[in-house]
Amino acid sequence: MAETSIFPVFHSGVGYGIIVGLGGLFAILMTLTTFALRRYFSEVQDSEMHLTAKRSIKAGLIASSVVSSWTLSATLLTSTTFGYSFGAGCSIPILTFAVLAIELKRKAPNAHTFLELVKHRYGAPGHIVLAIYSLIYQIFIAVNLLVGGADVFNLVTGMNKVAVCFLFPLGVCIYTLFGGIKATFLTEWVHTVIIFVIMLSSMFVIYATSEHVGSPGRMWELLKAAAEIRPVEGNAGGELLTMRSISGGLIGLIFLGGGFSATVDSQPTYPTPLSAAEINSALIMPYTAYTIMGKGGVVAVLLMLFQAITSAMSSETVAVTSLVTYDFYRSYINPNATGKQLIFISHIAVLGFGLLTASIAVGLCYAGFSVTFIVTAIGIIIDGAVIPNFKPTVAGNMLALTAPIILTPLITYIKPDNYDFEKFKELQQVDDSDFDPKVQNEGASVQDAQQRTYNELVNLERIEKPLLHARNFALAVALFISISMTM
Template sequence: MSVQLGVSGVPVIPQGTAYGLLIGLGVGFCGIVLVAIKIQRAYLSEDSSTSEMFMVANRSVGTGLTASAVFSSWMWINETVFSAAFCYKFGMAVPFWWATGLCFQIALMAALGVLAKIRVPYAHTSLEIIRMRYGKLGHLVFIVLNITNNVFGCASMILTGSQLIYGVSGMHFVAATILIPLGVVLYTAVGGLKATFLTDYLHTTIALILIIYFTLTTLTHDAVGGLGGLYDKVMATASENIIAGNYEGSLLTMKSLDSIIWGLILKFGNLALVVMDTAFWQKSFATEVKATVPGYNLAAIAIFGIPWGLGTVIGLTARAIHNTPIFPTYPGEFSPDLVNAGLVMPYTIKALIGDKGIVAFFVLLFMALTSTVSSSMIAVSSILSFDVYKTYIDPKASDKKIMRVSHLAVVFHAIFITGISLALNYGGADMTWIGYFRPILSCPGIIPLGLTLAWSKQTRLAAVASPILGFLTGLSVWLATAKSLYGTINIATTEASFPALYGAIASFFSPALYSVVISLYKPETFDWRRFLLIELAEAPKLDGPEPSLSSNREKDAITDKDTSESNSHGIGASNSPSENISVTASDPENAKTLDIGEKGNTSVSINSDPSTLDLDNVQHPFDEATLQELHRWYRIAWIFFVVVVLVTFVAWPMPLYRNYIFTKSFFSGWTTVAIIWQFLAFFAVVIYPLYDGRHAIVKAYRGVWSAISGTFSRS
């Protein structure tokens, strides 16, 4: 199941075109985002020069833009290119299992995101929550878990993309590795999280149009002949395409051992990539109060159709035509090395669509790569600036200094991740091994992180020890299973399916046991009201007469006023809590008074030591009606999550895991639903965000038109 790297295939696009596309697309997107940022700042009162705007987009992102951004962040190369490659290898069960391995994590993050809004309404990163509850040691443990998860995920995508570009164009992978993040770093460093939301929307729009184009153009080509023709060709070549482990060796069955094992491993790995990635938490912090659950769940539903529809059509088509004269490798063999390198999709597109199809494929590849890199940059820069620099290096850092560090952190991360990708390249890294090791490394933190928000009895020792013990347990199970099954421990045996699956299961579930046992050994109860002090606890550390916090709140109030007509919509709306936190210090003589009220400018008295605050006088920033609404969304989120798990894990796939080969009518219906799902995704994450943000779009348009008209009139 290994994805091998550095495979030199048949170039299907000139090097010069590949260079031009990479550089041109990077510069073009940078220009678009810089213009958008200028319009936001001038006409929507959204200034990315403040840390609140840079890291959490002023908590103003609506449902539509949230769905589009989450969809884009989760539409990696795997969901497009490699779903087709693995469908070619193991049959049509893989794209479906791939789809089921993408949606439930987003549904879970919807529940965790709205719970975070209830518990910690002013949070900026998930690590900030950890530090508030468990102190320095817990904070450092989860910083390591978050950064390693982020580095592994981002580097693997750049690594895969550079090798794929090398395979289709002959461009040196070093050049590709450097050029992929180059354009992204420019607009991310300037625009922050809101810039990534806007570019995510552009990525999503372009990518979905291309995905639908590839799917339909492939099916309607004369060499394929529609769904019926594709089925007939796959059945006619069945004797040439025997798949070990599938029922009767067929490509057209859901009873595929390799597919279901791959799907289970993918679920654990993807769960870690979402929950342990600060980027997905930041996107939930950036949403409006009403937008978190519907935005994330729209993305969860929409993403399902991408690997399912595209992977099924491209993967099976490649099986049907790979021994025909139109295929690029003909009359040579389409070797397993080329398949594992991800060349199934570009070769199929080249055979059926030609040069224009390959250019479009290159654009799709760029969209998938840069959306991943962009969100990774913001996540890591927030960790380095807020959780590392401000916490441990310069606690008195002003907002302006934090922003400067954030910008430098984006550039540093780009350089660092490029170096890691090159090191993995030259080291002969195996993507399957990396993919199998990542769940073992990152899964141990998932349950302790969730319990941080959901269980008041988890102690500091449990939160610190359980991820470490969970990692050691998972590592031990992984290596011991490889030794037991294959007699030795090496790269080949540790990247086998069963050792990786057992290791991932142990890494994920064992921390729950460790956490409960350790917490019950020396029980204590956390007061959730302490989370409401996160913002206040930072306030006394600001320079001067505490300008940053109050000025930010004043800016937010101005934003509320300026964008009132666009409230509750996608772009330019503000959802910062409109009520005030009121805290009375236990020692009034030593208290500081800060004005953090947005509306009404209520004064807040706060002692420099948050532990001495009287929690009985802490008021939640949301009013009672807003809290009731959030709790209602929280219940909806969990119901949706349970339904998604039951449907995609049990009710849908399990009855089909039997001795059955799809008939032509069943196959046609199955694939038709997958294609329709792509169009539904387009409406959910491309059309709906335009409607959702219509007021802000109109306001920005009027501002730009007025400025242009004024310029011409003065001339």
């Protein structure tokens, strides 16, 4: 399984076909969907619709979007890498951020980004600092997507890494430009369906029909035999079937700094290990897929990777577009910007973000930075300045994560501010009257904005109880998983 001569298994045309073909198909379908909504449902693509979908997205699309957005290329690739080397996963952040999203909806129903709350609460200095950090983080996440995709598509098809880095954002930019965040939600629903079909199919093949495994019992036997051949240093008894793994615990701490995580049992390759370069490039998944399912399995990996990269890339694109449009342009350059001006800036932001991340990804690919390096170092890169290898990475991430535990109460009690969080409801939606020729004067425009705000508050009162229930449920599940995984 560790013979690198088995790759590439496809001609580069297969890689171009998947990225260009599927990317173009999604771009065309989402653009046509946006046109149909405008033509037959009178949906005006103003700034509020483009960047918030007028807050009308229902639970089903939101749930699929959450799954799709968190199924990053790094999630797919490094989860198998750390499962191979140590054992680590990621589940708690989804529930944690669900709580944050619910509280944001409750306290600031008209906010476009969470950074608007920071500006309203702490003013320009705090807002600018956090906005810059957020922008850097989004760039690194997007770059990580492209670097991981470039490694795997290059390995499997021999496709040029530069082409991968620039072609992936192309389709995303097209349908984001025309359809905004609603097109992103619709696309992510399709991506989620495809990813689930492939994951479930792979699971049944491995545990039911594969000649290499074929059953859970056989998997247990293979893992026990592998531990006897090559015990895992730091694991209890050198076993693979254990939750007591020092390296797995350290990886968990790294992910806590970079985005939270929970550790699971280790599963190194059996019987022959991969090289360090292959591990760092997160290439365990395509090797495993080829061994278990042949070329069909490798195609499935490429399809999953395509879905993961494009869906997460579209989410990052919308996030950065909102940040640039509302938190930089509208906050400090043109506070009285019209809806059309905001749309124009958002389009520039989409194109600029795609070009910037592709260029950085190409540089990192040729500089030899792997997806594993980026995903483990991101907490330090964002929050500090430590040169990342394994243990310093743990220390740096833990310092970045735990410092606010001391600093936040300290700063709060030094200069207390009895802030009334109800003031967040003062945030207003954008005046998009320039998209509607029926609005003839400023007075009518103001009145319409006030009516929208009133309707939003009435709706929020109606769903207050379900929101509180959802928040408490998410908190309870997150705590249960955290405790059960670390006991």
